[in-house]
Amino acid sequence: MTFQKGHKVNLGRFKTEETRQKIRLSKIGTKWGHHTEETKRKISLAQKGRKGRPQTEEIRRKISLGLMGRPVSQETRDKISKANKGEKHGGWKDENATYSGKHSWILRNYGNPPFCEDCGLVGRKVGRTWNIDWSNCDNLYRRKIEDYNGRCRSCHMKYDNKSIVK
């Protein structure tokens, strides 16, 4: 997976400080929006006590209004939603989609691999899955049967590890 600038995947991983701040503010805004004046006063007092920083009524009011009055723009919503998506699924979704997409092509056309190319293990169903995978020799996943070999789980893993280390 490459980290191209502007690629969808990067949004979740490189959340900017600005976005973080926006998320934080929007959360605080929502929380405070549900409190009554009395609760707000109590929270403010509690925070004042904890931080040991004196806050005037005027400053408290300004901060409170500032947070509550800040509308969460569509842009911020988009950023948050994209950031969340990126964090949860990220590149995995793309990568897996490609992987299984190409593999379903070969399964549709050639069925399950009959045996393991490396250790000779004969293919059979283990539980609900076939014990031999189609292994792609150059990782290009071209739609050519010549590029694929049957490999059992452990040989496949060994093979992929070897081919990943370049």
Ligand SMILES: [Zn+2]
């Ligand atoms: Zn094997």
